[in-house]
Amino acid sequence: MAKPARTSPSATFSFDVSRCLICSAKNLNMCGALEQDELAKLSGLARCESFSSGDVLFHEGDPATTVYNITDGAVRLSTMLKNGRRQVIGFLFSGDFIGFSDRDAYPWTAEAVRGAKVCRFTRPDLAKAAKELPKIEHRLLEMASADLSAAQDHITMLGQGSAAEKLSAFLLMLSRKAADRGGTANPVHLPMTREDIADYLGLAFETVSRCFARLEGAGLISVESLRIIRITNFDALAEFSDSE
Amino acid sequence: MAKPARTSPSATFSFDVSRCLICSAKNLNMCGALEQDELAKLSGLARCESFSSGDVLFHEGDPATTVYNITDGAVRLSTMLKNGRRQVIGFLFSGDFIGFSDRDAYPWTAEAVRGAKVCRFTRPDLAKAAKELPKIEHRLLEMASADLSAAQDHITMLGQGSAAEKLSAFLLMLSRKAADRGGTANPVHLPMTREDIADYLGLAFETVSRCFARLEGAGLISVESLRIIRITNFDALAEFSDSE
DNA sequence: CGCAACATTGAAGCTTCTCAATTAAGGTGG
DNA sequence: CCACCTTAATTGAGAAGCTTCAATGTTGCG
Numbered sequence: 001m002a003k004p005a006r007t008s009p010s011a012t013f014s015f016d017v018s019r020c021l022i023c024s025a026k027n028l029n030m031c032g033a034l035e036q037d038e039l040a041k042l043s044g045l046a047r048c049e050s051f052s053s054g055d056v057l058f059h060e061g062d063p064a065t066t067v068y069n070i071t072d073g074a075v076r077l078s079t080m081l082k083n084g085r086r087q088v089i090g091f092l093f094s095g096d097f098i099g100f101s102d103r104d105a106y107p108w109t110a111e112a113v114r115g116a117k118v119c120r121f122t123r124p125d126l127a128k129a130a131k132e133l134p135k136i137e138h139r140l141l142e143m144a145s146a147d148l149s150a151a152q153d154h155i156t157m158l159g160q161g162s163a164a165e166k167l168s169a170f171l172l173m174l175s176r177k178a179a180d181r182g183g184t185a186n187p188v189h190l191p192m193t194r195e196d197i198a199d200y201l202g203l204a205f206e207t208v209s210r211c212f213a214r215l216e217g218a219g220l221i222s223v224e225s226l227r228i229i230r231i232t233n234f235d236a237l238a239e240f241s242d243s244e
Numbered sequence: 245m246a247k248p249a250r251t252s253p254s255a256t257f258s259f260d261v262s263r264c265l266i267c268s269a270k271n272l273n274m275c276g277a278l279e280q281d282e283l284a285k286l287s288g289l290a291r292c293e294s295f296s297s298g299d300v301l302f303h304e305g306d307p308a309t310t311v312y313n314i315t316d317g318a319v320r321l322s323t324m325l326k327n328g329r330r331q332v333i334g335f336l337f338s339g340d341f342i343g344f345s346d347r348d349a350y351p352w353t354a355e356a357v358r359g360a361k362v363c364r365f366t367r368p369d370l371a372k373a374a375k376e377l378p379k380i381e382h383r384l385l386e387m388a389s390a391d392l393s394a395a396q397d398h399i400t401m402l403g404q405g406s407a408a409e410k411l412s413a414f415l416l417m418l419s420r421k422a423a424d425r426g427g428t429a430n431p432v433h434l435p436m437t438r439e440d441i442a443d444y445l446g447l448a449f450e451t452v453s454r455c456f457a458r459l460e461g462a463g464l465i466s467v468e469s470l471r472i473i474r475i476t477n478f479d480a481l482a483e484f485s486d487s488e
Numbered sequence: 489c490g491c492a493a494c495a496t497t498g499a500a501g502c503t504t505c506t507c508a509a510t511t512a513a514g515g516t517g518g
Numbered sequence: 519c520c521a522c523c524t525t526a527a528t529t530g531a532g533a534a535g536c537t538t539c540a541a542t543g544t545t546g547c548g
Contacts (some may be wrong), residue, residue: 054492079400083486087400099466108395144388149351151395156323156331158402159446194527205506209528226513226527242327407536438495448537455495470495470545 003168045129046119048233057098060109066120068098073116074191077108078199088200090150091174091192095181097143158202161242166201167211168241171221171229188229248418281369288371290363292307295356301342304353310364312342318435319358321352322371322443332444334394335418335436402446406484408455412485415465415473432473 048071051057057068060079068075070092077089077098089108092098098110098118121129130136157169179185190197198205211228215221217224220221222230231237290314293300301312304323312319314336321333321342333352336342342354342362365373374380399414415432418458423429434441442449456473459465464481466474 081400081404083402083405087403089396089399101537103393107396141385141388144385144392148321148388148392148395149347151392152333152351155395155398155402156325156332157397159331159443160325160329161327193525199403205526206528207504210504214503242325243456437493449494450496451536452539454536457496 015086021107043119044119045125046121047121048117051116051118052116053112055112055116057110057112057118058106060107064099064104064106064123066122067126068103068118068120069100070094070096070112071117074113075114075116075118076111076192076196078111079108086199088196090154091196093177093181093202095138101139108243113196128182149185153162163201163203163207164211164214165241166203167197167208167236168215168220170197170201171231173233174239186234187224188231252421283474287363289365289369291365292361292363295357295360295362297356299356299360301356301362301399302350302355304351305349308343308348308350309367311363311367312354312362314338314340314342315361315363315436319360319362320355320357320436320440322355323352331446334398335440335444337421341384345382357440370432373437383395407445407447407451408458409485410447411452411455412459412464412481414441414445415475416482419475430475430478432472432475434471448452 046069051073057075058064058066072094074094075092075096075098077092078086079089080086089128091113126136130140153173157166157173161169172189175188178188183189192200192203194208195205197203198208201208212221212223215237216223220231220233220240222232224230288365295317295471301319302308302310316338319336319340319342321336322330323333324330335357371378374384383414384454397417401410401417403414418434419429422432427433436444436447437451438452441447442452456465456467459481460467464477464484466476468474
């Protein structure tokens, strides 16, 4: 119990929540969506923490001892490849959950994008809470399921279409995610850099920049500032992105 | 209980296995990896079925009533996009599990690649079995976790490197998966067409063809027949694929 | 044996990447 | 508060790689 749980099948709980998955699910804020009494129990276990731009929550390969729930800001998950290139696996926002796969080490690096606040739980604490509150494990499973859907959407975004189509799909996704967590859907806020977007979409950052210009020229978006994009023609943008 | 379970939180089980995820996990064959007594209970629920090349197990959007475990052959998961292009999400092999996300409809189409045998369960049957056998839900969660890892590997494969690097990574993945399920790692068997591979890697099928030729010319592989590729220099191929 | 689907190969064109220079934004210290 | 410096973003030109279109070759099945 004191020792970090291993992946052996002799775990004491039928479902060890500490083995939860990376979660970027919408509307599943552990600190927000649970009932009052559940929230009370959880908040006793959580420790809040702030990160500023570029700060590392954990590195790829670090022992996966902690589970994070983002309460403000954005976090970038990425892996570095031997050839020096970087693949951004996802962007997580307020309400999203960062856990880990069934491995003992984090499979990617998590860094704050322009500042982030999180509340963190230790694996044993969360496992104990889940034992008392079955709803938690249920929610974690829902999140895992949502993550898988998100990953498959990402695959489709990467595999299909031109650079501009990928970027369109990306903007629409950010817009939808912002709306899902109660924010505003239309002027899309981009906390990440062009290079972050490029590494997410498998493009060069110059290409991302050029595509913003082209989409603006086509009257689909308006680049109001570096980090604020207004979608001026939602339907046309969706039609253009054309994926799914 | 007779009605198909919905995604409401008022489910009768703390964890409804019928809401399991698409599973391409290795070494987690439900019909093979469980204990004898568990296997006995499960086999009573399973109904075996054979599909021949190109047969559709289910279509994208069909109600997700059935869960499949592949016992022989290979299955291709894919989605069609509005622009007519196709994204192959994954290839599943003997021992792999095809379920569904927490949606009521399958999010992709599953088709047999050159023949496949499966054993199928209904969602209610599987939920009932899981109630009696907690190990099953545990295994399903492991599979979901493995699926997420696989999806993230796919993302990296799609986002990074040249066409030849992607193809190298793909060959190494097939080799590893074959070894994982007890097969032979080196002459890699490709049940799928060049076009299937292309749609998996986000390339044109002509590019796949050309890359096979180039990898062969570079002495990394030997194309022994259309569907049998011998890796002649494992280390060099791994070094070249360079991902992760 | 012959047809149909699959695969290879070639050439042209286009998108994206790379390299490079310039401009804009953000943060720090005077 | 402004000047400066650093980082981020834009834009241009050339090169590389991939895709498309087209023709040919191969495999496998009825």
